[in-house]
Amino acid sequence: MALLQVEDLSLSYGQQKVLNHISFSFEKGKIIGLLGPNGAGKSSIIKILAGLVFPETGILYYREARKRSFSELREHCSYLIDSPAFYPFLSGKQNLKLIKKINNNKSDIDGILSQVGLASAGKKKVKNYSTGMKQRLSIAQAMMRNSELLILDEPFNGLDPNGFQDLMSLLRNLNQKGTTIVVSSHLLNELEQFADVFILLYKGAIAFQTDKKQLMTAKKSVAFTFEKKPDQKAMVYFEDKESSFESETKVILKLDPNDIAKEVQELVGLNCTPINVEIKNILQEKYLEITI
Amino acid sequence: MIRLVHIELYKLFSSGRTYMTLSIGVFLMLIINLGLYTDGEKIFDFLLESINEYFLVQGKVVNGYLITYLALNTLWVHIPILIVIVAAHIFSSEFEMGTIRLLLTQPISRRHLFFAKLITMIVFNACFMLLVSLAAFIPALLLFGKGDVIVFIDGIQFVQEATFMGRLIYALLFATLAMIAFSCLSMFFGLLFKSTLTSILLSLGLLILFTLLQKFIFGIFSAWQPFIFTYHFAKWQMFFVNDIPVASILRSVYFLTGMCLFLILLSWIKFEKMNISE
Numbered sequence: 001m002a003l004l005q006v007e008d009l010s011l012s013y014g015q016q017k018v019l020n021h022i023s024f025s026f027e028k029g030k031i032i033g034l035l036g037p038n039g040a041g042k043s044s045i046i047k048i049l050a051g052l053v054f055p056e057t058g059i060l061y062y063r064e065a066r067k068r069s070f071s072e073l074r075e076h077c078s079y080l081i082d083s084p085a086f087y088p089f090l091s092g093k094q095n096l097k098l099i100k101k102i103n104n105n106k107s108d109i110d111g112i113l114s115q116v117g118l119a120s121a122g123k124k125k126v127k128n129y130s131t132g133m134k135q136r137l138s139i140a141q142a143m144m145r146n147s148e149l150l151i152l153d154e155p156f157n158g159l160d161p162n163g164f165q166d167l168m169s170l171l172r173n174l175n176q177k178g179t180t181i182v183v184s185s186h187l188l189n190e191l192e193q194f195a196d197v198f199i200l201l202y203k204g205a206i207a208f209q210t211d212k213k214q215l216m217t218a219k220k221s222v223a224f225t226f227e228k229k230p231d232q233k234a235m236v237y238f239e240d241k242e243s244s245f246e247s248e249t250k251v252i253l254k255l256d257p258n259d260i261a262k263e264v265q266e267l268v269g270l271n272c273t274p275i276n277v278e279i280k281n282i283l284q285e286k287y288l289e290i291t292i
Numbered sequence: 293m294i295r296l297v298h299i300e301l302y303k304l305f306s307s308g309r310t311y312m313t314l315s316i317g318v319f320l321m322l323i324i325n326l327g328l329y330t331d332g333e334k335i336f337d338f339l340l341e342s343i344n345e346y347f348l349v350q351g352k353v354v355n356g357y358l359i360t361y362l363a364l365n366t367l368w369v370h371i372p373i374l375i376v377i378v379a380a381h382i383f384s385s386e387f388e389m390g391t392i393r394l395l396l397t398q399p400i401s402r403r404h405l406f407f408a409k410l411i412t413m414i415v416f417n418a419c420f421m422l423l424v425s426l427a428a429f430i431p432a433l434l435l436f437g438k439g440d441v442i443v444f445i446d447g448i449q450f451v452q453e454a455t456f457m458g459r460l461i462y463a464l465l466f467a468t469l470a471m472i473a474f475s476c477l478s479m480f481f482g483l484l485f486k487s488t489l490t491s492i493l494l495s496l497g498l499l500i501l502f503t504l505l506q507k508f509i510f511g512i513f514s515a516w517q518p519f520i521f522t523y524h525f526a527k528w529q530m531f532f533v534n535d536i537p538v539a540s541i542l543r544s545v546y547f548l549t550g551m552c553l554f555l556i557l558l559s560w561i562k563f564e565k566m567n568i569s570e
Contacts, residue, residue, distance in 0.1 A: 013569070044569075050397045052568040071401075079397040085390030089307050101299055102398045141394070 001064060003028040003149065003180055004073075009058035011044055011204075018044045020204040021057065026182075026197055028148070031175055033195030034184035035283065037291050040201040042184035043082060046153045049182075050079045078147040080155050084138035088127035092118055092137050095126060099141045107144045116140045117166055131158035139167065143174070150174065151182045156190065168194060188283045200286060207290045210282075219254045221280040222263070226250075226272060234272040252280075296400060296408035297415075300382070304412055309381060313374050314423055320370060321427035324363045328354070329435050355439030356432035357456045361532060363428035364463065371467075372474050372499055372525075375420055379475035380491035382413050383559075384482035392568055406563050410556060413475050421468045429460075445529050463531040466541070470525040473548045474499065476555035477521075483562045524548050 005025035011018045019041045026032045034042045047053040051071030060067045062076060086095045096109045113122045116136040121129070129137065135158045142150055150171075156164055171194070175181055185191050191198070192215070200208040210218075219242075229248045230238070238245075242254040255263055260279065267274055304310050328335070332354050386392040395405060441451040451459065474495065482491040502522040517523045524544035530537050 047569060050393075052393060052396055054565070054567060074397060074399045081393045081397060083390065085394055087303060087306075087391060088389065090303075094306075098299055098302070099394075099398065101295060102395075102400060104295065145399075 001028070002026065002061070003063060005061040005064070006045075006049075007059040007061075009045070009048065009055055011041075011048065011053065011055045018204050019048075019055070022201075022204070022206050024199055024206065024209070025061075026180070028180050029175070029178055030180055030196040031171070031194060032180075032182045032197045032199065033191040034182065034199050034201065035186065035188060035191060035287065036201035036207075037186065037287075039203075041204045042201055043153050044204075045201075046079070046081065046151055046182070046184055049073055049077070049151055050081055052081070073149075076147060077149040077151055078142040078145045080138045080142045080150075080152040082153050083157070084131075084134040086126040086134065086137060089125065091123050091125050092129065092133075092140075093122040095137065096140060096144060099144055103145055105145065107146065109144075112140045112143050115143070115170065117163075132160055132163050135159055136163065136167075139170065148178065149180045149182070153184050154186075155183060156185060156187055164190075188287055189281060192281060192283050198283060200283070200290065202290045208286045215282055216257065218282060219256055220260075220282060221252050221285060222255050222260055223250060223252050223276075223278040223280060224267065224274040225276040225278070227275050230272045234267070234270050237266075237270055237272075293404050293408060296404055297411050300408045300412035301415065304378070304382065304416060307381075310378055310416070313378050314420060317371065317374050317420060317424040318427040320366060321363050321424055322431060324366075324428065325359060325431040325435060328359055328362070332359075332436075354436060355441070356429070356434070356436040357438060357441045357451075357453065357460075358443070359432035359436055360425075360429045360460065361441060361443055363432070364425075364467070364528065369499065369503065371420075371424065372471065373496060375417060375471050375475060376478045376492055376495045378416055378420075379413050380478040380482045380488050380495065382409050382416070382482075383479050384486055384488040384491050387482075387486035388488060396568060402564050403560070406560055410479070413479060414472055417471045417475055418468055421464060421471060425460075425464050441532070443529075443532050445533055449533050451532050451534070459531040459536075463528040466531065466545070467528045469545065469548050469552075470528065473521065473551045473555075474525070476552050476559070480555045480559045480562075483559050483566070518543070518547070521548070521551060 002025040005023075007023045008021050009019050009023065010021045022041075022045075034045060036042050044053065048055050048058065048070050051069070051074055055070065058070065060070050060073065062073060067073065086092070087098070090098070093109060093113065096112070100107055100109060110119070110122070113119050116139050118133060118136050118140065121133060126134065126137070135155065139152075139155065142152070152171075155167060155171075159167060168190075171181055171183075183191065183195065195212070197211045198209065198215070199206055223246065226249045230251070238251055238253070244252050246252055253263065257279075260277070264274065264277060386395065396402065438453055440453050441456055443449045443451065477498070478491050478495040481494045482488065485491060485494075499522065502520045506517065506520060506522050506526075524547045527541055527544040530541050
C-alpha cells in the first residue's frame with residue numbers, strides 16, 4: 001500500500017513552468033531521495049507537500065485516502081524546509097517549546113536537543129547559532145512531532161562532516177523505527193548510499209526513477225584504464241562486449257556488478273592488465289546524461 | 293486558537309522591540325509632564341492672556357486633566373508611529389526571518405494563525421494605549437491635581453471636572469479603535485510587501501500625507517474629508533466638546549470599523565492564497 005501518492009502535479013510561477021504534470025508514490029518505511037540540479041523542482045514539490053505553495057493541478061492520496069488539499073498532509077508529516085529559520089531573540093530551547101506548544105504534545109525537548117548534539121547550546125539565543133547549529137535545531141523541530149513521514153529539503157546544507165555523519169545516522173535510526181523519509185539533495189553519492197527509492201527530476205519532470213534493488217543489480221559502467229593501447233586480441237574481446245572507448249587507453253564496459261571481478265581476471269588472462277578500474281555511479285551517470 | 297494567541301503574545305513580549313516601543317511611549321508622556329511642570333505656567337499664562345481679558349478665571353487652569361488632554365495630542369503622529377513599528381512587525385517579520393515556513397509547516401491552519409496574529413495586534417494596541425494613557429494621566433494628576441479644563445476645539449470649550457474622566461475613557465476607546473485601524477493598514481502592507489520597513493514607511497507616508505492634505509488642502513475641498521482616515525482619527529477630540537457631537541463620532545466609528553473589517557478581509561484573503569515560495 002502506498003503511504004503517499006501524488007498525481008498530475010503541476011506548478012508555474014508566471015510564465016515559468018516549474019512542475020509539469022508529474023506523478024509519484026512511495027511506500028511506508030522507505031527513504032525517498034529527490035535528486036536533481038538547481039531549479040529541477042525538488043524544493044517546489046516539498047513546498048507543495050508542506051502546503052506552503054499551491055499547485056495548479058495535483059491530487060494527493062495519503063494511505064489511499066484522497067485529501068482535499070496538500071495542506072492536510074501537515075497533520076501526518078514533519079518538515080525541514082530549505083534554510084532553517086527560527087526566532088533569533090529566543091533560545092534554541094524556547095523555540096522548541098513554541099513548536100511543542102503549537103503541537104500540544106509531550107515531547108522531551110532536552111532529549112531531542114541532546115540527540116541532535118545541541119544539549120549544551122539549548123539556552124543560547126538562536127541569533128548566536130552557526131548555520132550548522134541552526135540546521136541541527138531544524139532537525140530537532142522536525143523530530144518533535146514524531147510523525148510517520150518526515151520531509152527534508154536539502155538537510156545536509158551547512159553541516160560539517162561530523163554533522164553530516166550524525167544526521168545520517170539519526171535519520172537511519174528514525175527510519176529503522178518506521179519513519180518514512182523524503183530527502184531532497186543534490187549530493188548524489190551520499191544519497192545513493194542512504195535512500196531506498198530515487199526520483200531524479202529535471203526541468204520539472206521526472207527524468208528517471210529507480211530503487212536501491214534495481215540500482216544494485218543494474219549493469220554498471222566500469223572504466224578500465226591501461227598503461228598502453230590494448231593489443232589486437234584484447235580489441236576483438238572488447239568488440240564482443242557492450243563497450244566504448246573514452247581514449248586509446250581507457251575503455252568503458254557495461255557489466256553486471258557480479259561480473260566485474262571475473263572481467264578483471266579475463267583481461268589479465270589476455271595480457272591486458274588494467275592499471276585502474278573505476279565503477280561509475282549509475283545515478284551520477286544518469287544525472288550527467290540528462291543534465292548535460 | 294487560544295494556544296496560538298498565547299504563543300503570539302509570548303513572541304511579542306519576548307522581543308526587545310516591543311519593550312523599546314512601550315518605553316518610548318511612556319517616556320514621551322513623562323517628558324511632556326515634566327516639561328509642562330517646569331515651564332507650563334509661563335506657556336499657559338501666555339496662551340490664556342486673551343481669555344483673561346474676557347473671562348474671570350478661578351482655580352487652577354493648568355491641572356492634571358488639561359495636561360492629559362494635551363498629552364493625547366501625540367495621537368496625531370507620535371503614537372501611530374510607535375504603534376505601527378510593532379504592528380507591522382507582527383506579520384512581516386515572519387516573512388523576513390523565514391519563520392513563516394516554520395509556523396505553516398505545523399498542523400495549524402492559516403486562518404487560525406492569521407486571526408491569532410490579528411488578536412495579538414489588537415491586544416498590543418490596547419496595552420499600548422492603556423500604558424501610555426496611564427503614563428500621561430497618573431503623573432499629571434500627581435503633579436498638577438484636578439480641575440475644570442479649557443480646551444480649544446472649534447473655539448473655547450469648557451469641560452467640567454466631574455465629566456472629564458468619562459470623556460477621557462471614551463476618547464481613549466475611540467483612539468484605540470483608530471490605532472487598530474491604522475495597525476490593520478500596516479498589517480495589510482506587511483502582507484503585501486513582506487517587509488516591515490516598507491510596511492512602516494507606507495503606513496506612515498499615508499498618515500503624514502493625509503494629515504497634511506486634511507490641514508492644508510481639504511480645508512478648501514472639505515467634501516473629501518470624510519473619505520480620509522486621518523479625518524476620523526482626529527475625532528477623539530470631539531469627546532472634549534461641550535455638547536458631544538454623537539452622530540458625527542458614530543459616523544467615524546462606523547468608518548474606522550469598516551476600514552478595519554475591509555483591511556482584515558483583504559489581508560486574510562491575501563494570506564490564505566499566498567504562496568510561501570521563498
